[in-house]
Amino acid sequence: MIDTHAHLERLCDIDEGINKIILVASNIDDSRNNLLLGEKCPGKLLVSMGIHPQECEASPAELKKLVEENYKKIVAIGECGLEFMGDFDREKQERVFRTQIELAQKYKKPLIIHARKAVDEVVKILKEYKDLSGVFHCYAGGNKRIKKVLELGENWYFGVDGNLTYEEGLVDVVKNIPKDRLVLETDSPYLTPEPFRGKENNPNNVIYVYKKVAEIWGKSFEETENIVDGNAEKLFNIV
């Protein structure tokens, strides 16, 4: 199993079944900390660097410098994108997002996209650029927008989290996502799946998301794991 999206402040006990975890960043401090954690657990904890749209006050120049210095040590840029819930400066969000798209393009890294109430707007921006790849993490665009994301190209994926275990509507969405475009994540410490809903989430709980997908697909756990992990390995170039 691969948890393709976790926010970890420090090392934690990881079950044997979890082969890799992608450490996602929301700001400059996270990006630096991910690098330190990644060095402690090479090959298992993989590093992403980025600025979350809610933290668009962070300095894109600082991120640029950090990525320039460390691009060989990271597997992705993000999380980045647009957040249209709440009161965050949309112009700043877009500016910071575009900087990160350019970094992804320059260093040939996939983007970990955060698009809340903003899938259409994010797709519109991404369409202006060439040769991108990435994942719409915690995909919340409904059935309606699956096609739009797929139209971005064959390098685009959908990330699904623990809320799949309790949100009926999301089950239907997963049925409609092509099997070769799905990756799974915890978004730890958030979005804890059943049966641990209400507690703090950790990457070990990604197994409940795999189990639910296996049930939805009508496939064995092993078959499901093979397909989903193959997708993640391809997207993040981590075979």
Ligand SMILES: [Zn+2]
């Ligand atoms: Zn997010």
Ligand SMILES: [Zn+2]
């Ligand atoms: Zn996140």
